[in-house]
Amino acid sequence: MEKVIEIGNLVKEYRGLRAVDGIDLYVKEGEIYSLLGPNGAGKTTTVEILEGIRRKTSGEISVLGLDPIKNKKDLSRRIGILPQDFNFMANITPIEALKFYKRCLGSKTDVIQLLKEVDLYDKRDTPFENMSGGQKQKLGLAMAMSSEPQILFLDEPTAGLDPFSRRNVWSVIQRMKETGRTVFLTTHYLDEAEKLSDRVAFIKDGKIVSEGSPDEIVRLNHRGDRVILRSESDIMSILEILGYDVSSENGTVQVVIKDSTEFFEIVDLLKEKKIELTDVTMKRESLEDVFMRLVGKVDDNEP
Numbered sequence: 001m002e003k004v005i006e007i008g009n010l011v012k013e014y015r016g017l018r019a020v021d022g023i024d025l026y027v028k029e030g031e032i033y034s035l036l037g038p039n040g041a042g043k044t045t046t047v048e049i050l051e052g053i054r055r056k057t058s059g060e061i062s063v064l065g066l067d068p069i070k071n072k073k074d075l076s077r078r079i080g081i082l083p084q085d086f087n088f089m090a091n092i093t094p095i096e097a098l099k100f101y102k103r104c105l106g107s108k109t110d111v112i113q114l115l116k117e118v119d120l121y122d123k124r125d126t127p128f129e130n131m132s133g134g135q136k137q138k139l140g141l142a143m144a145m146s147s148e149p150q151i152l153f154l155d156e157p158t159a160g161l162d163p164f165s166r167r168n169v170w171s172v173i174q175r176m177k178e179t180g181r182t183v184f185l186t187t188h189y190l191d192e193a194e195k196l197s198d199r200v201a202f203i204k205d206g207k208i209v210s211e212g213s214p215d216e217i218v219r220l221n222h223r224g225d226r227v228i229l230r231s232e233s234d235i236m237s238i239l240e241i242l243g244y245d246v247s248s249e250n251g252t253v254q255v256v257i258k259d260s261t262e263f264f265e266i267v268d269l270l271k272e273k274k275i276e277l278t279d280v281t282m283k284r285e286s287l288e289d290v291f292m293r294l295v296g297k298v299d300d301n302e303p
């Protein structure tokens with residue numbers, strides 16, 4: 001597939017501080033690409049440079065073959081943007097908002113069809129102030145799609161939404177992909193990235209620390225699965241003496257293992273020692289486990 005976004009050694013400095021520190025990435029046509037990282041990692045800065053809102057300090061950048069600053073006018077009609085914390089005029093309704101945007105953009109978009117595409121047709125005459133958080137985000141998505149863009153930039157599209165509303169927005173994003181659109185997504189929700197994305201990049205301190213499909217990232221950074229044990233006995237001391245990588249968490253003992261064979265070895269060993277276990281489970285390493293190890297805690301209130 002064609003590369004519609006290309007970044008090479010991108011740097012953005014603010015008064016000598018590097019917010020983006022030499023990152024390289026590309027996005028293919030028709031895929032969902034997610035950028036994940038903690039507060040201050042450089043996610044929003046990167047997106048705003050791609051959108052032509054901020055100027056780079058150095059490096060190479062191309063969006064649909066265009067320079068976001070030099071070709072800003074041409075590019076603006078080919079991309080759609082949903083900014084973080086999207087808001088709009090209180091009394092305007094979805095159908096009014098989309099008709100207004102259609103006129104401003106000179107677009108031929110079918111407003112009724114667009115409302116149906118984002119599941120807002122039944123709310124077409126509801127004032128913005130009376131809409132739920134999820135419905136407001138769907139309107140933001142619809143407005144981003146008003147110019148029939150080739151690429152959509154979605155900055156934290158489900159931040160602050162309840163689980164049900166988040167999943168509704170996910171459905172809309174998945175339908176965008178099905179129509180052939182490319183989506184560049186920033187999020188701090190690991191489940192969101194894992195559910196929606198073809199490829200993911202972890203960014204920390206302005207640098208990409210891992211990139212690939214969610215499965216590839218887990219495989220490349222895999223350190224071992226875990227056995228989670230509960231017992232009234234002091235099994236932690238026993239397993240430590242035997243050389244296992246053991247930790248304690250929420251009243252459980254967790255043991256890092258290389259494979260399922262080691263899982264059964266541990267269980268059999270404790271049975272031989274007549275240790276009674278109240279609970280035994282095995283947890284596969286997830287994208288979140290890898291993220292927390294490589295990047296650390298995500299701040300839900302990233303600006």
